[in-house]
Amino acid sequence: MNYPTYFQSVDAETLLSDHPLAAQFEHTVARRSRDQRHHIQDLRFQSCLARAWEIPFYQRLWSATGLAPGDVRSLDDIHKLPVFSKSDLMASLTEHPPYGDYHGMERWPLAARPPVVVHTTSGTTGRPQVVFFSPKAREVQALLVARSWQLHGVVPGDVIHSVYGHGMINGGHFVREAAIHYTNCLFLSAGTGKETRSVTQIELMRDMRVTVLVGFVDYIRQLAETARDIGFEPGRDLPIRLISGHVGLENRDRLSRAWGGAQMFDWYGVADTGPIASEASDHDGLYVYEDAHYLELIDEMGSAITDNQPGDMTVTSLYRDDIYPLIRFNTHDVTRWLSGRSSLGWTLPRIAGVLGRSDDMVKLRGINVYPLALAGILNEMPEFAGEYICRTTRDSGGRDEMVVLVEVRGGMVGDTVLAERFQALLSRRVGIEIKVRLVAQGETAALTELESRQKPKRLLDERHID
Numbered sequence: 001m002n003y004p005t006y007f008q009s010v011d012a013e014t015l016l017s018d019h020p021l022a023a024q025f026e027h028t029v030a031r032r033s034r035d036q037r038h039h040i041q042d043l044r045f046q047s048c049l050a051r052a053w054e055i056p057f058y059q060r061l062w063s064a065t066g067l068a069p070g071d072v073r074s075l076d077d078i079h080k081l082p083v084f085s086k087s088d089l090m091a092s093l094t095e096h097p098p099y100g101d102y103h104g105m106e107r108w109p110l111a112a113r114p115p116v117v118v119h120t121t122s123g124t125t126g127r128p129q130v131v132f133f134s135p136k137a138r139e140v141q142a143l144l145v146a147r148s149w150q151l152h153g154v155v156p157g158d159v160i161h162s163v164y165g166h167g168m169i170n171g172g173h174f175v176r177e178a179a180i181h182y183t184n185c186l187f188l189s190a191g192t193g194k195e196t197r198s199v200t201q202i203e204l205m206r207d208m209r210v211t212v213l214v215g216f217v218d219y220i221r222q223l224a225e226t227a228r229d230i231g232f233e234p235g236r237d238l239p240i241r242l243i244s245g246h247v248g249l250e251n252r253d254r255l256s257r258a259w260g261g262a263q264m265f266d267w268y269g270v271a272d273t274g275p276i277a278s279e280a281s282d283h284d285g286l287y288v289y290e291d292a293h294y295l296e297l298i299d300e301m302g303s304a305i306t307d308n309q310p311g312d313m314t315v316t317s318l319y320r321d322d323i324y325p326l327i328r329f330n331t332h333d334v335t336r337w338l339s340g341r342s343s344l345g346w347t348l349p350r351i352a353g354v355l356g357r358s359d360d361m362v363k364l365r366g367i368n369v370y371p372l373a374l375a376g377i378l379n380e381m382p383e384f385a386g387e388y389i390c391r392t393t394r395d396s397g398g399r400d401e402m403v404v405l406v407e408v409r410g411g412m413v414g415d416t417v418l419a420e421r422f423q424a425l426l427s428r429r430v431g432i433e434i435k436v437r438l439v440a441q442g443e444t445a446a447l448t449e450l451e452s453r454q455k456p457k458r459l460l461d462e463r464h465i466d
Contacts, residue, residue: 009114009135022150030346044318052325057102119170134323141274146182148278152265156184163215193451224258235260249376285350332359371458394463
């Protein structure tokens with residue numbers, strides 16, 4: 001049987017023209033006027049919209065609100081389309097096993113269908129979700145990762161050490177593709193501590209003279225501790241000069257010092273979309289990749305947020321017009337728009353990075369508490385060792401409580417005065433009483449699953465457990 005191969009299904013020259021790498025990106029996409037960008041976005045949106053109307057999931061979702069083809073004529077009408085989230089995709093998987101009906105694989109006979117890459121999400125917020133990629137989508141997301149690294153300062157000849165996970169999770173695979181296809185760097189695909197022991201990872205970094213670390217900073221922080229435990233000094237024995245990860249509310253200065261003064265850079269994306277936004281050399285927020293995505297921030301009622309108030313990032317991927325269109329997908333990651341002009345002279349909008357998750361939110365006596373956001377508060381205490389987990393319970397009278405297990409350094413676990421200081425800080429900043437229990441370094445690892453998950457758990461919600 002004749003069938004299209006992966007590389008026959010990708011027009012690499014067009015992809016690089018539509019989504020240029022860093023040097024060309026800075027002179028084109030980053031400096032276009034709003035009207036120029038909007039025109040290009042609208043053309044790409046039209047292609048994605050037409051494709052989505054051929055897919056049962058979108059037919060059902062949109063028809064339920066009374067929409068018909070032709071009712072949405074341009075990107076300016078996108079607000080007419082309903083927002084959806086992972087829960088809708090999971091329902092599709094349940095009702096249409098095993099792959100759901102939000103893809104369009106059946107459009108082509110097998111002999112003509114482009115190859116399909118299948119991964120799953122990490123399952124951070126529940127059962128893993130199936131994610132599909134055409135060769136085009138696969139290469140665009142890899143290209144955007146490479147672009148982000150280049151904006152951070154990665155150059156040909158760097159040795160990149162990745163702690164992203166593998167298996168069915170997309171992370172480790174697509175960053176490997178980014179490095180190999182688009183950076184001309186050496187790439188070490190070490191993975192999580194479960195895949196390659198932490199001590200072995202440190203030894204690899206030393207032996208291979210690694211210069212760049214990429215991955216989730218929770219584990220990268222732990223690796224710095226491991227290095228010192230076995231007698232290696234980051235910055236001297238381990239010449240790491242740059243860390244590109246998902247920084248969020250992490251204490252950058254502390255992590256930079258832990259790695260001998262390495263520069264820290266943040267970027268943001270999710271499994272379904274690939275990279276959406278990234279920091280650049282100015283460290284002034286994350287620039288939204290508007291050549292690839294249309295990003296909205298919405299409030300709890302689904303209305304667009306245009307000021308600097310926090311909202312859910314809702315994304316439309318403008319390059320997914322074949323296997324798996326993604327239109328108005330609510331990631332439930334919370335951020336806010338940044339105002340002011342870019343010091344680089346770029347015209348792209350900027351976001352503040354991930355401030356928390358709306359679907360990981362706990363409402364305690366009328367106050368919204370975001371477990372992920374507590375990291376930024378805890379980092380104000382020098383005794384904080386970097387790891388924590390929140391546990392919520394409900395007593396017999398129906399009163400909800402939150403206890404935060406906080407890892408501290410040295411022999412401070414029994415320091416009741418320190419525990420009271422942590423508790424007072426959290427309670428004051430959040431606006432409601434939050435209890436704290438100090439624990440030794442490493443004690444929360446089994447609960448957060450730090451070494452086996454790409455994103456550690458930050459919440460154990462036990463309010464509905466008998």
